[in-house]
Amino acid sequence: MGCNLAIAGVTGAVGQEFLKILEQRDFPFDSLKALASSRSVGKEIECKGKKYIVEELTRNSFEDIDIALFSAGGARSKEFAPSAAKAGAIVVDNSSAFRMDPDVPLIIPEINPQQIQKHKGIIANPN
Template identity: 65%
Template sequence: MAGVLKNVAVVGATGAVGEEILKILEERNFPVGELKLLASSRSAGEEISFRGDEYIVEELTHDSFEGIDIAIFSAGATRSVEFAPSAVDAGAVVIDNSSAFRMDSEIPLVVPEVNAHAISKHNGIIANPNCSTIQMVVALKPLHEAAKIKRIVVSTYQ
């Protein structure tokens, strides 16, 4: 993906989801300028490789987002509620992978393959549904376009 370089912060960089986010940014050749890897004090100081360079994980603080364009949160709802507003205040767009903002009517709940247009309606934070919902709505979208699904009842056991 060519384009203007974006300064990116990954919150929860040492967790399984954070590691996967870094892999996807690398695989998709996302135009990363500065990369800031953030995690708990317990993980601060660890090194993570990205595009052949080593990055040192920093402790997440309210001041971590200065100069960041996109902050991807994958450290749980408590961390998102506490730190996402600081990221927005610093000028970043937050993409939150937790449950923190999923029920907030002011924050778009986005699955790009289904409703990418909703991204433009954000006020600094973009949320995504849980993993079961994402897979389901991607599969249901073409069915809905063909047959106009009126209702679906789903149970998941996670």
């Protein structure tokens, strides 16, 4: 059994890499919500043999989402990641938006995996 997953910035280069990694590692998820800017709405992406239609990233995009991967840029992360966390998702942000925020753990799994326990809904990575 997997989780309900969202990818913000799914049509960008990093979002596309997220999709490849999910496939390569056979990451278990029950649903995938593909999110991007209004320019990409309606585009089709594929992951693990299934097609998904891109939806617009909004503050209301995260109902019933367990994990939200953000690769939509710092401004979009600042605008939408708190809404995702408030809706109950664990946000993993790939931008620089939260890297210096003392309330957001900056996680490098090989170095400080124990810090992940301290998250308050948003986790940053140093990409």
